[in-house]
Amino acid sequence: MASVDLDPAQLRAFLAVAEHGHFGRAATELTITQQALSKRVARLEELLGERLLDRDGRGAHPTPAGERLLEPARAVLAACAAAVTAVRGAARPLRLDVWGHLFAPLRTVGAVEFDALEVGHGRDLPSVLGALLRGEIDAGFGRHHALPDGREHELSHRLVRLExxxxxxxxxxxxxxxxxxxxxxxxxxxxxxxxxxxxxxxxxxxxxxxxxxxxxxxxxxxxxxxxxxxxxxxxxxxxxxxxxxxxxxxxxxxxxxxPTPLYAWSLVWPRSNAHPAVPALLRAFAETGRRNRWLEYRPDRDWLPEAERAELGPLGG
CATH class of the missing domain: 3.40.190.10 (Periplasmic binding protein-like II)
Known part of the structure; x- marks a missing residue:
C-alpha cells in the first residue's frame, strides 16, 4: 500500500468540526474562514478516500470512518506538539487559554508570578479541551466539570482557587x-x-x-x-x-x-505530553494561593457543587 502523508492542518480542521459538530463554530475557533475549513476537510477526505463527516441541517458529525480517525488524529497532533516542545523546550512560553470570561479569569492568572506564559481565550471547557488535544495550547484555566461525553477524563486538573x-x-x-x-x-x-x-x-x-x-x-x-x-x-x-x-x-x-456559594477555578492540561513547565506553573498557583487563602472552605458556611466538595477531600467534609 502506498504511503499517505497526512497534513496536520487538515487533521486539525477535521477534529475541530467533529468536536464542535458545526463548521462555523470550528472555523471561528481555528480563526480561519469556513470556506478554508471546508477545503481542508475535503482534501483530507480525498486523500484518505473516505467520507469523514456527514453534513445536515443541524451541523456535522463523524461517519464510521471519521469515528475511527478521531483518536489517531489526536495522537498525530499531540506528537507534533511534543516534537516542538522537545526541540524548543523551556524556550517556548507555555500557552494558556482561559474561559469563563464574565467571571474575569485573568484577575487570578495575573496575580500569579510566572513569566513564560502566553495567554489566549477559549470559549468554554469543551473548546479548550479540543485545543489541548490538538496541541494548539498547553494548559487551560477555568471551571473544570463533567462533560456529557466524559471527555474531561482526558485532562489532568488541579483546583487552585475558590472564589x-x-x-x-x-x-x-x-x-x-x-x-x-x-x-x-x-x-x-x-x-x-x-x-x-x-x-x-x-x-x-x-x-x-x-x-x-x-x-x-x-x-x-x-x-x-x-x-x-x-x-x-x-x-x-x-x-x-x-x-x-x-x-x-x-x-x-x-x-x-x-451559605456563600464558591466558584471553583482549576488549571487543566493533557494527561499525555504535558508541557515541561506545567509543574512550575502549578507551584506558582499554589504559592500565590497560600498567600491569598484561595482554597479556604468551611462546609458550615460555604456552598460548593458536589464534585468540588469531593475533590477537596477531608477539607470538604
Missing amino acids: PVDAVLGADHPLAGAAALRPADLRDSTLLLPAALARLEFLQRFAERFDLACESTTNMGAEHFLAHLAATPNAVTLLPADAPLPLTPGLRTVPLVD
Whole structure:
C-alpha cells in the first residue's frame, strides 16, 4: 500500500468540526474562514478516500470512518506538539487559554508570578479541551466539570482557587435594598444567564440546588448582558465578589450568605505530553494561593457543587 502523508492542518480542521459538530463554530475557533475549513476537510477526505463527516441541517458529525480517525488524529497532533516542545523546550512560553470570561479569569492568572506564559481565550471547557488535544495550547484555566461525553477524563486538573460570588441585580428588583441575601431568598427571582444553561455548569448546579428558574440571553458581551439585567426587575445573576463590573447604571451587588456559594477555578492540561513547565506553573498557583487563602472552605458556611466538595477531600467534609 502506498504511503499517505497526512497534513496536520487538515487533521486539525477535521477534529475541530467533529468536536464542535458545526463548521462555523470550528472555523471561528481555528480563526480561519469556513470556506478554508471546508477545503481542508475535503482534501483530507480525498486523500484518505473516505467520507469523514456527514453534513445536515443541524451541523456535522463523524461517519464510521471519521469515528475511527478521531483518536489517531489526536495522537498525530499531540506528537507534533511534543516534537516542538522537545526541540524548543523551556524556550517556548507555555500557552494558556482561559474561559469563563464574565467571571474575569485573568484577575487570578495575573496575580500569579510566572513569566513564560502566553495567554489566549477559549470559549468554554469543551473548546479548550479540543485545543489541548490538538496541541494548539498547553494548559487551560477555568471551571473544570463533567462533560456529557466524559471527555474531561482526558485532562489532568488541579483546583487552585475558590472564589465567593455575589448576587447582582437591578435597582428595581424587590431585594435590591438588602444588605445581604441567602440563596434561598432568590427563589422568586429568575436567574439570568449570559449563554445557554448547558454551557454554564456552575449556574446550572446553583439553580438546581436552590430551585431557581433560569432565562438565557444571547451572548453579546458583558455590557449588553448587565444592561439587560439592570432593566429586568425580577432578574438576578451571580458574579465573583471582587470582579470588576462595567459601569452599568442601576446595578446592585449584594453578598450571598448562609451559605456563600464558591466558584471553583482549576488549571487543566493533557494527561499525555504535558508541557515541561506545567509543574512550575502549578507551584506558582499554589504559592500565590497560600498567600491569598484561595482554597479556604468551611462546609458550615460555604456552598460548593458536589464534585468540588469531593475533590477537596477531608477539607470538604
